[in-house]
Each structure stands twice: as structure tokens, then as C-alpha cells.
Amino acid sequence: MRLISGLLAIVLTGLLASSAWSQDQDDTQPRTILVYDVSNSMWGQIDGVSKVEIAREVIGDIVADWDPAAELGLVAYGHRREGDCTDIETVIPVGPVDAAAFSATVNALVPRGRTPLTDAVRAAAQDLQYTDRPSTVILVSDGIESCEADPCALAAELEATGLGFTAHVIGFDVSRIADQRELSCLAENTGGLYLTAENAEELTAAFRTVAAPPPPMLLIEAAESEAGPALTDPEIAWTLVDLGTERTLVDGQRSAVVEIDLDGGRYFARAELGALAGSAEFSYAGDDDVVERVVLQPRLSLDGPEFVAALDAFEVHWTGPDNPGDFIALARTGTAATAFDAYARTSAGSPATLTAPAIPGEDYELRYVAAAASTVLAAAPIRVIAPEATLDAPDTVYVGRQVTVAWTGPGAEGDYISLAPLDSQDSTPGTYAYTREGSPLQILAPDIPGAYQLRYYSAEIAAVIQRRPIEVLPLPAALEAPPAVPAGSSVDVTWTGPDNQNDFIALVPAGADERENGNYSYTRDGSPLAVR
Numbered sequence: 001m002r003l004i005s006g007l008l009a010i011v012l013t014g015l016l017a018s019s020a021w022s023q024d025q026d027d028t029q030p031r032t033i034l035v036y037d038v039s040n041s042m043w044g045q046i047d048g049v050s051k052v053e054i055a056r057e058v059i060g061d062i063v064a065d066w067d068p069a070a071e072l073g074l075v076a077y078g079h080r081r082e083g084d085c086t087d088i089e090t091v092i093p094v095g096p097v098d099a100a101a102f103s104a105t106v107n108a109l110v111p112r113g114r115t116p117l118t119d120a121v122r123a124a125a126q127d128l129q130y131t132d133r134p135s136t137v138i139l140v141s142d143g144i145e146s147c148e149a150d151p152c153a154l155a156a157e158l159e160a161t162g163l164g165f166t167a168h169v170i171g172f173d174v175s176r177i178a179d180q181r182e183l184s185c186l187a188e189n190t191g192g193l194y195l196t197a198e199n200a201e202e203l204t205a206a207f208r209t210v211a212a213p214p215p216p217m218l219l220i221e222a223a224e225s226e227a228g229p230a231l232t233d234p235e236i237a238w239t240l241v242d243l244g245t246e247r248t249l250v251d252g253q254r255s256a257v258v259e260i261d262l263d264g265g266r267y268f269a270r271a272e273l274g275a276l277a278g279s280a281e282f283s284y285a286g287d288d289d290v291v292e293r294v295v296l297q298p299r300l301s302l303d304g305p306e307f308v309a310a311l312d313a314f315e316v317h318w319t320g321p322d323n324p325g326d327f328i329a330l331a332r333t334g335t336a337a338t339a340f341d342a343y344a345r346t347s348a349g350s351p352a353t354l355t356a357p358a359i360p361g362e363d364y365e366l367r368y369v370a371a372a373a374s375t376v377l378a379a380a381p382i383r384v385i386a387p388e389a390t391l392d393a394p395d396t397v398y399v400g401r402q403v404t405v406a407w408t409g410p411g412a413e414g415d416y417i418s419l420a421p422l423d424s425q426d427s428t429p430g431t432y433a434y435t436r437e438g439s440p441l442q443i444l445a446p447d448i449p450g451a452y453q454l455r456y457y458s459a460e461i462a463a464v465i466q467r468r469p470i471e472v473l474p475l476p477a478a479l480e481a482p483p484a485v486p487a488g489s490s491v492d493v494t495w496t497g498p499d500n501q502n503d504f505i506a507l508v509p510a511g512a513d514e515r516e517n518g519n520y521s522y523t524r525d526g527s528p529l530a531v532r
Contacts, residue, residue: 031071031094032136032211033124034059035117039078041143042111046173046199051142052111054200055172060103062207072097073127074105077120078113085116085147088123117141118149121186125158125165134164138210139186140203142172144179151182155189164259168192168210172203218284219291220258222271226295231273232256239270241373243281262286268373275299279321281372297321300378302328302366307383308356310461311410315351316344316366320378325371328352330382333363337374340367358460360384389456389466391417396471397445398498405433405454406440409466414459419443419470422451426464429457449474479505492528499523507531 036059042052066072073094081087091105121137128135137158145151158165167190169183174196187194193210197203220240221230238258240250243266250258258269264286270279276296284290304316316328324347329340341364344352357364361384368378389409397403405417413436420430430452433441446452449472456466477497485491493505501524508518521529 031073031128033073033075033094033127035075035077035120035124035139036091036106036109037078037115037117037120037141038076038109038111039113039115039143039146040082040111041115044142044173051173054203055140056103056107058200058203058207059106060099061204062211063097063099063102066097066099068097070097071095072102074102075120075124075127076109077116078111079109080112082113084113085119087113088116088120090123090127094127114146115141115143116145116147116149118145118151118154119147121151121167122154122158125162130158130162130165132163135162135166136210137165137167137186137190137192138170138207139167139183140170140172140197140206141183142174144182152185152189155186159190166190166192169194170203170206170210171196173198215261216286216288216290218258218260218262218267218286219289220260220269220271220294221291222257222273222278222294222296224276224296226293230257230293231296233273235273237272239268239375241268241375242266243268243372246374268370268375269294270370270373270375270377271296272299277377279323279370279377281323300368302368302378302380304366304380304382306381307385309385309387310356310358310360310458311387311412313353313355315353317351318346318368319350320346320368321370322346323370323372327369327371328354329367329369330354330356330364331367333365333381337367337369337376340369343369356384360386360461386461386463386465387458389458391454391456391466391468392440393454393468393470395469396473398473398475399445399447399449400475400500401445401498402442403445403470404440405443407435407456408439409435409456410458410460411435412458412460416457416459417441417443418455418457419445419452420455422453422469424453426455426457432457445472448472488532490530490532493521493531494528495523496527497523505529505531 044051046054071094074092076091077088092102121139125135155167167186169187171180174180184194195206195209197206222236223230234256235254236256238250238253240258241248262284264284266283268281271294273296275298277299278294278296280292280294282292300320302316302318305314308314318328326346327343328346329343331340341357342354344354364382364384366380366382367376370377387410390407392406393403407417415435416432417435418429418432420428431444431446433443452470452472454468454470455464458465475498480494481491495505497503503523504520505523506518506520508516519532521531
């Protein structure tokens, strides 16, 4: 069989299998209308046999094998008047099939008129109440519409207004590509099959293909409550994941419902519409038509800080489905849903408490993760910054003196505060004291005056997280004594200076090396000092 189009318009319209989402028990019974093209072109021949004779034989074989429980009707056109586009008649109403009588009626129809196949399909769909119950059309044609109607527009209309409407098309002895294209849209616009047939055997095979009961289908609908009406908005965005294989079957499809043929298994479905969103996890046996419902609620939300200090605990307020295993996570942007630096189960309630990672500066985001499908349902950016710390100390200190530093910060094991040259690397500790000794700390100033820096070094992130300048000054000192004294006498020296432990005042020959002590007295004895 090949894709085709044509003029023998035999249209089967109806419900070919029971539907689990039917509202009326009678709607589950198969009902079909055969629309039979009896236009003048049916006198054309294939291998010396007219197409009307081939059609009569094929229809006879089809109805002879028809399921007695499946009701069947017959609509014919072009069989009564020449040139009349209204020559459309319901010859046999839908009901139980009498195969012999049905065949006799078909055999009595004589080709005469034109091909109003578009209006004939419309009439058949209306007979079967296509807006209230699933309907299938099977069109077999050897030519195109001849009554200035548009079958493509009709297909779009029936698809939009019908309940699960489908049209199949079988082209019988159609050679022109343009004719095939005109009729193929009936199938393409409604999700049906498009087949070709060039003789009785292929026509019979095509009939049996499109008339076979459809496979069991899973229909997923959305609603704002469990008991409320299903939403019909075609802008609902759908996601469907096979939880067994973790394969995404539907990704962002926009439609009122999802209708799909699936094997049995566990599945995860999510629907989003404007400010509403919802998800559901369910099992599907795959052996019957089933409806699953996704209840939409106000869209997921994540309300956390815009930035957080490394290693700090913080809260995230959230709304969402709270399905088993769902969690709130902090993760690096762009990583998989299963990769995260911190998380809290939604079962613990809102707000969730997380602890920021140790490494600041990277791109992070907060996530609501659906555990069943390992899917990120919502995300919000967050910036991780260095831990906060403060340093309070004098602006200056004299060389060799202790400087008092009050601090706040993480105080983690290994943290320390250093006093190092301003232009040195952060890895240069200089003089330092560990924060475990408490606040304030005493840090010894270096012996060389100059520009220095106090630094809080965080061992967790191996980085300086706070710094402040401090200047190390030369020690102030002054000496006052008489310009001359007798040799061997004692001279009184008045002095000022730092008075560090073991500082002393010495009397040495002018120009002597600084390491030469001469006669001296310790400053701890006060001022003035007596030096011999």
C-alpha cells in the first residue's frame, strides 16, 4: 500500500473501539458509517473491471466479516441525479448489520452524479454525533472533491470541534500527485492514516487496516481539582516521563490533553498553564483505555535569599506538589537534577533549611526537584559569597608592640588573623593568632615599620574573607642629659620611649657599633636614670 487520494469515496466514520473516558455506556459500542461514492467516475476500469464492481465486491467481503456487535450504516452520494452536489443520502441508518441486505443495497446503487465528498463526510460525522463521542472516518476515493468544497478545511474543523475525531484516507487508483495532496490533508489534519490501493486485493487490505480496533490508549487530562471539569485549553504544556527507562516521551507538547499508546509501566506526567502547574505519578497496565488526571495548582515557588555567605545556614520558603521524595536543593547552575551541594526533603515542610557550600563565587541556583522523575520543576538563582567577618583594631601600632584585634567571623577550626605586609600574598601569614583563642586577640607587630594589613583567613575555603589596613610605626624615644660630665662620675639621663622589657640606656663612645653596650641602666628603673 502507498499514500494516495481519489474519487471512490467510501468513508467509514465511527467509534471503532470502546472508550474508557466515555460518559455513556452505549457510547462504548463500535458504530460506523460507510460513505459510498457512487459518482460517474466509478465506471472507470482497472484491468477490464469497473471500479464500481470492484467496490461492490470489496464492500460485500467487508460486511460479511463485520462484527455483529458493531453497528454499521451507509451514506451514498452521486447515485440519483447528474450534476447535483446535494445528492447525498443516508441509505442505511446505523444499526445491527444484515450483511446480505447491506450488500444488496450497495449493489443496487448506480453511478450517475458528481463527487460532494466533503459534505458527505460532514453528514456522516453529524450522524455519529462526532462532537459528543469519539469518531473515526475512513475515506476511500479515486478522485477529488468536485463541488467546490474544501476537504482540508473540513478536516481542521472536525478535529477542532470533535471529541477524538480521526479521518483515515484510502486512495483508489489515484495517479496525480496534486489529487493525492488534496485528499491526504483529511488524514494529516486529524491524525489518521493515508494509504493507497490499486486493485481489489489492496483495497480490501487497506479497509481492514483502517477498520481494525485501535490499540488501548492512555489519555492524560488536566483540571483544577480532582472532581472538577477537565481543562480544554490547547496551550497546556505537557511533560511525560517513563520512570522505568527514565526516557522523556513528551517534552513541552502544547495540547488540551495527551493521548498516547504506551506499554504497561510507571509514568510521571506534568502539566503547566500560565500561573498553574501540577504533576502526577501513576501506573498504567497498557491493556485498556485509561484516563489519568493532573490537578493544577498555583505554580511552584521558591523564595530564598539573593545571596548567602559560604557555610551559612539559610531558609527557603516553597510551594509545590510535595510528592514522596521531592526535595529543595542548592546546586551549581547547569548540573543534572541529581547533582547538588545541599538539600532538604519537602516532607519536612516549608521553609526548608539549607547550608551554603564552602566555595563562594560560582553560579548556584535553588531548585524544587521532583524525585519520581528526577526533574527540576522550578529554579531560582542564588549567589554564594565569602563568609562574613569583621576586624576592629587601631589604625597604627608601634614596631614590636602587641596590637589588640576584636573580630567576628566563622571561627572555624584553623581560622586565624594575621598581620602581614600590605603588598604580600594572602598566603604570607606574617605574625598571626588563631581565632580559637577568642576575641579580642593579641598579635605582635613586626620590627620593621611600614604599611601592613590585618587579614581574617578562613581555613574552610582557604581564602582571606576580611582585611583592613594598619600602619606599623617606628618607636618614639628621646634622651636629655648634660653635654659634659667628669670622667668616672654618674650622669642623670631623662628619657622617653616604649620601655619594652629589657630596654636600656647606654653610654658608649660616639660612633661605636650599636651592638656595643658600654655602661648602661635598664629603663625599668624609671626616668631619670643614673649612668656611670
